[in-house]
Amino acid sequence: MKPNGVAIRVIRERSGCGLRELERRTGLTRPFLSRIETGDRGASPSTLQLIATALAVPLKAILKEDT
Template structure:
């Protein structure tokens, strides 16, 4: 499972959620989330689930199997 940073950012902004708020909701750091959105970091399935739960979306909405 690979996180799709573009999808994460799009869903986060669509939910009017800033990085600071997403960090608060997930317990993850803002720098980590920023790098994740830019494709500079990977994520565990547990991390993807944390973000999905915080944004109220299914985890599949945040992943892309065809990303490199």
């Protein structure tokens, strides 16, 4: 499973959720979340599910299509 950082950022921004709010919802740090969004960092399936849940989207919405 590879995160689609662009999709995560677009979904987050369109929902009016800043990195600080996503940090609060997930318990993950802003620098960590930012690195996922920029593609500098991968994430475990459980972390990706946590982000998807916090953004109220299905997991597949934040994954790269080739996974």
